[in-house]
Amino acid sequence: MKKDIILAGVGGQGILSIATIIGDAAMNKGLYIKQAEVHGMSQRGGDVHSHLRISSDPIASDLIPEGKADIIIAMEPMEALRYKHALAPNGWIVTSSTPFVNIPNYPELETILAELKSFENLNLVDAEDLAKENKMPRSVNMILLGAAAKVLDLDIDTLSESVNRVFSSKGQAIVDMNIAALKIGEQA
Amino acid sequence: MKQLLLGDHAVALGALHAGLSGVYAYPGTPSTEITEYIQLAPLAKERGVKSKWCTNEKTAMEAALGMSFAGKRALVCMKHVGLNVAADAFVNSGMTGVNGGVVVVSADDPSMHSSQNEQDSRFYGKFAMIPILEPASQQEAYDMMSYAFDMSEELKLPVLMRLVTRMAHSRAVVEIGQVRDENELNPPASDVMDWVLLPAIARRKNDALTALQPKLVDNAEQSKYNIQIRKGNAKNGVIACGIGYNYVNENLSDLEEYDILRIAQYPAPIKLIQEMAQRCDSILVVEDGQPFVEEQLRGILSQSVEIKGRLSGELPRCGELNPDNVRVALGLKSFELHDKSESVVARPPALCQGCGHRDVYGALNEIIRNVYPDTRVFGDIGCYTLGALSPFRALNSCVDMGASITMAKGAADAGLKHAVAIIGDSTFTHSGMTGLLDAVNANAAITVIISDNLTTGMTGGQDSAGTNKFEAICRGLGVDEEHLHVVEPLPKNIPVIAELMKKELDYQGLSVIIPRRECIQTLARKAKQKK
Numbered sequence: 086m087k088k089d090i091i092l093a094g095v096g097g098q099g100i101l102s103i104a105t106i107i108g109d110a111a112m113n114k115g116l117y118i119k120q121a122e123v124h125g126m127s128q129r130g131g132d133v134h135s136h137l138r139i140s141s142d143p144i145a146s147d148l149i150p151e152g153k154a155d156i157i158i159a160m161e162p163m164e165a166l167r168y169k170h171a172l173a174p175n176g177w178i179v180t181s182s183t184p185f186v187n188i189p190n191y192p193e194l195e196t197i198l199a200e201l202k203s204f205e206n207l208n209l210v211d212a213e214d215l216a217k218e219n220k221m222p223r224s225v226n227m228i229l230l231g232a233a234a235k236v237l238d239l240d241i242d243t244l245s246e247s248v249n250r251v252f253s254s255k256g257q258a259i260v261d262m263n264i265a266a267l268k269i270g271e272q273a
Numbered sequence: 274m275k276q277l278l279l280g281d282h283a284v285a286l287g288a289l290h291a292g293l294s295g296v297y298a299y300p301g302t303p304s305t306e307i308t309e310y311i312q313l314a315p316l317a318k319e320r321g322v323k324s325k326w327c328t329n330e331k332t333a334m335e336a337a338l339g340m341s342f343a344g345k346r347a348l349v350c351m352k353h354v355g356l357n358v359a360a361d362a363f364v365n366s367g368m369t370g371v372n373g374g375v376v377v378v379s380a381d382d383p384s385m386h387s388s389q390n391e392q393d394s395r396f397y398g399k400f401a402m403i404p405i406l407e408p409a410s411q412q413e414a415y416d417m418m419s420y421a422f423d424m425s426e427e428l429k430l431p432v433l434m435r436l437v438t439r440m441a442h443s444r445a446v447v448e449i450g451q452v453r454d455e456n457e458l459n460p461p462a463s464d465v466m467d468w469v470l471l472p473a474i475a476r477r478k479n480d481a482l483t484a485l486q487p488k489l490v491d492n493a494e495q496s497k498y499n500i501q502i503r504k505g506n507a508k509n510g511v512i513a514c515g516i517g518y519n520y521v522n523e524n525l526s527d528l529e530e531y532d533i534l535r536i537a538q539y540p541a542p543i544k545l546i547q548e549m550a551q552r553c554d555s556i557l558v559v560e561d562g563q564p565f566v567e568e569q570l571r572g573i574l575s576q577s578v579e580i581k582g583r584l585s586g587e588l589p590r591c592g593e594l595n596p597d598n599v600r601v602a603l604g605l606k607s608f609e610l611h612d613k614s615e616s617v618v619a620r621p622p623a624l625c626q627g628c629g630h631r632d633v634y635g636a637l638n639e640i641i642r643n644v645y646p647d648t649r650v651f652g653d654i655g656c657y658t659l660g661a662l663s664p665f666r667a668l669n670s671c672v673d674m675g676a677s678i679t680m681a682k683g684a685a686d687a688g689l690k691h692a693v694a695i696i697g698d699s700t701f702t703h704s705g706m707t708g709l710l711d712a713v714n715a716n717a718a719i720t721v722i723i724s725d726n727l728t729t730g731m732t733g734g735q736d737s738a739g740t741n742k743f744e745a746i747c748r749g750l751g752v753d754e755e756h757l758h759v760v761e762p763l764p765k766n767i768p769v770i771a772e773l774m775k776k777e778l779d780y781q782g783l784s785v786i787i788p789r790r791e792c793i794q795t796l797a798r799k800a801k802q803k804k
Contacts, residue, residue: 112277112446120444124302129659131622145522147443150596152608166614174609192616200616
């Protein structure tokens with residue numbers, strides 16, 4: 086088993102939490118993990134990404150070779166496309182459809198969505214709206230993770246256990262909300 | 274026991290388990306998380322490990338040396354450019370030698386994800402003539418800490434550990450080892466002169482350090498971290514340093530035969546390299562950062578062996594390595610790629626909405642745009658460096674920690690009429706105070722803005738050494754009370770602050786304006802913790 090995952094978004098959107106949950110789940114399944122993160126300057130509203138590799142065999146490089154990523158999980162549609170060249174030919178894109186516009190020259194959303202839709206293996210999730218509808222505005226990232234679970238080969242129960250472990254210090258209410266978010270995402 | 278650890282955390286835990294008594298550091302990406310981990314570690318609390326942030330990397334290095342003098346184990350952490358600041362103490366620590374073990378961790382940032390240059394700390398290790406370690410995995414980073422402290426005490430020399438961003442900021446599972454106790458207090462006898470680098474003693478110490486060099490090379494040749502990996506009868510050898518080995522390894526299954534020398538301990542293991550040169554027609558050097566080993570090979574090996582790497586163009590001259598550029602250098606075909614998207618645009622970092630620095634630039638730009646277009650603004654290192662980008666575009670320089678004040682002074686000396694320095698609170702205590710004293714003594718015609726957000730913001734909100742002391746520091750250095758002002762940078766105050774800036778720019782002497790408002794990130798974090 087091997088999954089090379091690129092997580093993408095804008096600083097502050099919570100991609101590192103997604104990485105932490107997947108990492109915890111993988112570790113508990115006895116898999117090897119490598120995860121390269123971005124800290125520092127770009128976290129101030131710039132584009133951020135993380136390379137997450139999980140495998141049943143030892144992993145050499147912290148970075149995923151270009152053209153070999155199995156899945157891009159993005160909190161933002163343009164950020165999904167930023168790493169498109171890294172995706173394997175039959176790779177998947179799971180992305181939120183809501184743009185995060187903090188730059189004056191953000192491209193036409195139509196263009197971005199059309200380019201995304203040229204990918205056969207696409208799960209375009211309206212994660213922001215789902216979060217709002219379900220009164221969990223801070224769990225957009227977990228909805229997206231739920232939506233990616235199938236492609237990741239990680240079932241919701243395994244991910245829920247990890248949410249429980251990772252978020253336990255934040256209280257049961259936060260844990261429950263994030264587990265609910267995973268389940269909403271799974272159906273999306 | 275196994276733990277999923279960031280490279281920086283593996284270093285921190287490794288040091289704690291190696292009997293650490295103190296970590297001395299100034300925050301700097303990608304090294305910050307080492308000290309933060311120790312500050313929160315239960316074992317460090319239990320043991321009373323000293324872990325308060327230092328004012329700069331030089332004070333950190335010197336405090337570590339003092340702890341070592343007293344017999345205990347000390348860790349010093351910094352980003353690569355921090356080693357420039359610590360260099361005086363660092364290089365001379367090779368001369369004094371150590372008592373308790375000292376490990377200096379310098380985290381390089383190839384590709385400059387969060388830095389102003391790409392300098393390679395290994396050159397500093399060679400310059401100081403001390404051993405260097407360069408882990409390739411989080412497990413190695415952990416294991417190497419006790420190895421490094423033992424080596425430091427055995428050789429009586431500090432040891433440099435060089436990290437790069439992809440090592441410091443990458444997570445992997447680490448198997449945790451034994452915990453060693455701290456050293457006992459054990460300062461040298463009062464008649465020991467080894468630490469007094471007067472010329473006569475320094476000459477003796479220099480001879481001793483020089484005489485020790487063959488042993489360091491020998492250690493590297495015997496090191497369990499410098500290993501050969503061979504299959505078949507390859508004629509094209511590969512030397513892979515630090516995490517460069519991971520990128521070679523990533524492509525290994527596509528090579529029919531190979532001859533690899535992995536280097537993770539320096540000085541370069543000359544004998545192992547010469548043996549490879551006898552087996553091979555060419556040697557490719559895969560090293561992240563600058564061509565440190567590649568340059569040395571040209572001095573070590575005969576000309577019959579072709580040396581390939583960053584200098585010869587097989588690998589890019591600048592920027593970090595990755596599995597893709599190493600794959601090409603190994604002579605393998607690139608993978609098939611989707612085209613890059615043409616609609617994606619850059620999303621540069623920006624000051625947070627609601628940040629006080631924004632209001633400082635708002636006021637400053639009022640004056641520059643409407644009153645004195647001849648103003649030049651000398652910037653410094655921190656969040657507020659982002660004032661150089663849109664929408665503010667307010668900075669004309671950013672060089673090194675503290676350079677804002679001193680460059681403004683130099684420009685004013687040359688005749689620039691409206692010179693402004695803008696520096697953050699943490700950067701001011703790091704390296705700005707001495708420059709301000711120069712400016713006071715010359716009554717330089719500059720306006721210094723100390724933009725105080727009560728924290729070290731860019732690295733994530735660490736304590737700032739001068740909090741609540743800035744007016745006192747300025748007065749103590751001799752800043753005229755009439756030209757020392759504190760303001761609150763809020764959007765509604767922009768007109769008043771702009772007026773004050775204009776008044777002080779009109780004054781042809783030294784003024785200091787301190788806009789003070791807490792960083793909104795640390796403010797939000799504190800509010801959350803209270804809940």
